[in-house]
Amino acid sequence: MARYFSDLDDGNTKYVDSVGTELPDIRMVPSEAIGFLTAIVKDVRDENDRALSVIVRDDNGRSIFVATLTLQSDWLETRHLAEARNTPSSLPHAIHRTQQSS
Template identity: 35%
Template structure:
């Protein structure tokens, strides 16, 4: 199995994966990226509390070449005035 690195960009900061994961094939690379993005978004969206946010995973092989990328976007839109909070 080859090692792949799952780097993340959250629209502000680029986080480089220093360890990587061993993946058997392209299907597993895609699977890992698909599972990582919702977890990252679940933690990070409430921190910024912005109505537009995007999280991108860049998957690099051992040679440093990007072999796969995936993006998850959050977009919130008020249909009227925001409801005041206390």
Template identity: 35%
Template sequence: MARYFFDVHDGSVHQFDDKGTEFDTLDEVREQAMRLLPDVARDQALHESGRNAYTVVVTDEDHHPVYSATLSLVGVWLIR
């Protein structure tokens, strides 16, 4: 099992993962990154503007990037 760190960036705020999580496979790492992004967006989007992008960068124990994913969330008023 190897330890991976999931750092989240939203353009202005960076949340660094100091603990990391152990996974057996890189597929599990990707799945965790994809689960993490909607949770972050759900928590942060209500407090931010209508255009947001959330990126998770996963690094290994040696701090080498192994995976990155970005979720964009855009809300636009359709009335004036």
């Protein structure tokens, strides 16, 4: 099995994969790269727009594949933005509202 290395670039920092992952077939590289990006983006907890890229290298150090995920978010109405800014980010909105009513 060949070893592939998935380096992450979040726009600010580049993280180099020094361990790699063994895959039985090069055709698995795209699904592994995309799966890696989705695992990373699920932990994004702020509203900042960003682009995350994973560059896959083979065991010779050559870049062979890139996948980029762009995350963009925005409030559709300004009243929701104002309400969100008044809500502590550590509590879900419904819990915060219930506690205020008590």
